[in-house]
Amino acid sequence: MARTGEIARIDLRGLRTILLVSCVLFWGFSGQAMARSRAIATSGWSLFKATHFNIYYRPGIDKAFIYKMKRYAESYYRKIVQDLGLIRANYWVWDERCDIYIYANKEDYLDHVKTQEWSEGAAAVGQREIHCYYLADDEHLFATVLPHEMTHLLFYEARQGKPVPHCIDEGVAMREEKDRKRVYVSQYVVAKAFSENKYIPLERLFDWNSQYMKMDKDTANLFYAESCLFIDFLLTRFPKNYFSTFCWRMKTGNDFYKAFRLSYPRYTAYGKIDMDKLNKEFIDYMMETNYYWNAFKKQVGY
Numbered sequence: 001m002a003r004t005g006e007i008a009r010i011d012l013r014g015l016r017t018i019l020l021v022s023c024v025l026f027w028g029f030s031g032q033a034m035a036r037s038r039a040i041a042t043s044g045w046s047l048f049k050a051t052h053f054n055i056y057y058r059p060g061i062d063k064a065f066i067y068k069m070k071r072y073a074e075s076y077y078r079k080i081v082q083d084l085g086l087i088r089a090n091y092w093v094w095d096e097r098c099d100i101y102i103y104a105n106k107e108d109y110l111d112h113v114k115t116q117e118w119s120e121g122a123a124a125v126g127q128r129e130i131h132c133y134y135l136a137d138d139e140h141l142f143a144t145v146l147p148h149e150m151t152h153l154l155f156y157e158a159r160q161g162k163p164v165p166h167c168i169d170e171g172v173a174m175r176e177e178k179d180r181k182r183v184y185v186s187q188y189v190v191a192k193a194f195s196e197n198k199y200i201p202l203e204r205l206f207d208w209n210s211q212y213m214k215m216d217k218d219t220a221n222l223f224y225a226e227s228c229l230f231i232d233f234l235l236t237r238f239p240k241n242y243f244s245t246f247c248w249r250m251k252t253g254n255d256f257y258k259a260f261r262l263s264y265p266r267y268t269a270y271g272k273i274d275m276d277k278l279n280k281e282f283i284d285y286m287m288e289t290n291y292y293w294n295a296f297k298k299q300v301g302y
C-alpha cells in the first residue's frame, strides 16, 4: 500500500532520537530542523572514511563491499549535485561528511531502524544519514536505494528542509536513480494509463499529501510515475539553474508554490500557478519523449 510521510521515531542505540524517513518506494520527508545531532555510537561499528562519507559498517562485512559503497557513493554525490544544479549545496567534507550505516543483514537493519518490513533503505534527513544493509546481490542497493536516499538528503538540504508536496520529494529521488531507469519505467506506466484515459492532473498530484493513504495500487503507481516524469520535465525542458534557483528560493524563505512561480514564471497567471498551461506542457513533453507513447496510441486506435 502506498503511504508517505510515515515517520518513525526511533531510538538509535539508546543515544538519541531521530526522525527517520523510510523510502525507496513510497516515503516522504519529515521536515525537521536542520541541526545535526551526531552523537554517533561507534561501538559495534567499523568505520571507513571517504572524502564525503563516513561509512559505518558491521564488522565482518566484506571489505570489497565497503570499497564498492565508497565508489558508488562518491560518484552519486558528484552526479546528483550536478544533475540538480545544486551549486549551493553544503559540502559534505570533514566533520560534515554524510554518515552511511550498513547493517549486517535485513534483520539487523529492521531491529535498529524500526521501519516497515519492506523497507530497504532510509534517509535521516536532518542528521545527514543513510541506513541500509549488506546484500550479497547488491545491484538494487547500488542502483536504486543509494542514489534515491542520497537525493532525499541533498534535496532536503538545498531547500533547507522547506516542505514540498510528496510528489516533488519522491519525484526528485526517483529521477536520480541509476541510468534513468525509473524514468523509463515511469514512461511505460504513464503511457499505459493514458491509453486507458487515466491521468492525474498536476494540481491533484501536488495536493496529494493527505490523500495518498487512500490510493489503490494502480493509482499509486501512476502517482509515482507522473511524479518522476514531472521532475524530469523540469530538469530537461528548462536550463538547469531554474531548478537550483527554485531550491534556493525555498531555502531563503519562500514556500513551495511561490518559489515555483518565481522560478518558472511562464506558469504564473494572476499570482497563481497556471495549472492549465503546466498540465498541457507536461503532457506535451511526455508525448514527445515517451518511447511507449506511440505503441499505446496504436493499441487504442487513435
Ligand SMILES: [Zn+2]
Pocket: 022, 023, 024, 025, 026, 027, 028, 148, 152, 169, 170, 173
Ligand atoms: Zn523516497
